[in-house]
Amino acid sequence: MSFLFEEIDSQDSPLGEISLRRRRIPAFGDRDIYEVKLGEEFLMSSMFVDAEEALSTLGLAQVQGENLSVVVGGLGLGYTAVAALKDERISEQLVVDALETVISWHQNELVPLGKELNADKRNRYVLGSFFDLAIDPSTGFDPEHAGKKFDAILLDIDHSPTEFLNPANADFYTTENLSRMAAQLKSKGVFAMWSQNPPEDNFIALLNTVFERVESHLVTFDNPFQGGKSTNSVYVCVKA
Template sequence: MPPLFEELDSQDSPLGEISLRRRQIPAFGDRDIYEVKLGEEFLMSSMFVEAEEALSTLGLEQVNGEDLSVVVGGLGLGYTAVAALKDERISELLVVDALDTVISWHQKELVPLGKTLNADTRNRYVLGSFFDLATDPSNGFDPSAAGKKFDAILLDIDHSPTEYLNPENAGFYTTENLSRMAEQLKPSGVFAMWSQNPPEADFEALLATVFNRVDSHLVSFYNPFQGKDSTNSVYVCIK
């Protein structure tokens, strides 16, 4: 019988110790639950992935055309990236993450979706700070093609536009830096972003200073720990 809890890896990072854990909760059957912690803070769990997947589906459904080039900011447990690759129009997906530890979990297939991402030739991991690359349009996200433009950029890193994984990320959420990122989108390209909180009017107004259209979506999912639905949100913006 496998253990009910196992720490699969733990490494130091610029943000503190980051760890990958696998557990089973008998009340939920024999499913494996994967969790990522940064220090004592829970970052993500495979128990709750609906909004991460919705980030891809809601964002990509607003993208027109074929042969799409897409950026995912934040690898996590891989759910946003895998959901994006279900769109057959995508010809290449760049998944940007600042932590080589997280990328290695997928490359070594310590997490279930690593195998899926590694097997898809459209997928490419990019080690680097999303926020640094987003605000440097002359170089951009693709280390092999400076200044390349994309059909969509999907972001899931910070907890919300006002609650940051790293305090240094706060500087991204300005008209100037969002505009620099938008320079890396093709005409009518899409920027979509996940948040753990309901849509924030101030952030919607900020996005409207950069994008021609801004829509906010509330994503509901069942939370078995609370015995009721929880919600996250997804902002979808069209250049």
């Protein structure tokens, strides 16, 4: 039987104090709920993972071929990464996260999906800034293979294309820097991105300056805190 509330870990990070918590809410059933906070801001909860999983399923559905190499930007609680690995075509997955603390939660299996990610030999953690690696195609995402190209890049870091986890991330959302990231995709490769907000026309227009095809999807899920439904969105882009 779990405690109703427990702080599992709390560490300083370049973005501020980041903490991992576990709680139980009896009204929501017999289950542990895992949460991540950055300072006083809630970043994620294991109660709301539908859109994080849809980021993988919607993105990878547009990828052609076999023996896929995939980058996941942002580890979080691991739901996007685990959902991607359900695609048997994936032969290699790099999960890029700037926070060593978050990677260690999974490596030490302090979060439920850590064990699953650690056991899958296709999965590899990369400690580094997704945004720095994304705009340097000569080096790229794989520290073992400079300039490597990938079949898909799945991004879930910022709250939205206009609301940033770190103000410095804003520089990524330009034609120039999105093009540098797209240079790390193979022909017909896919870039997909999660957002907490409905699809934004200005961002879709920006994506269309870089990619051959752009789609947006509204993902609806139950929100018991609000007594109804909530939505997130997923952008899916295909390179020429």
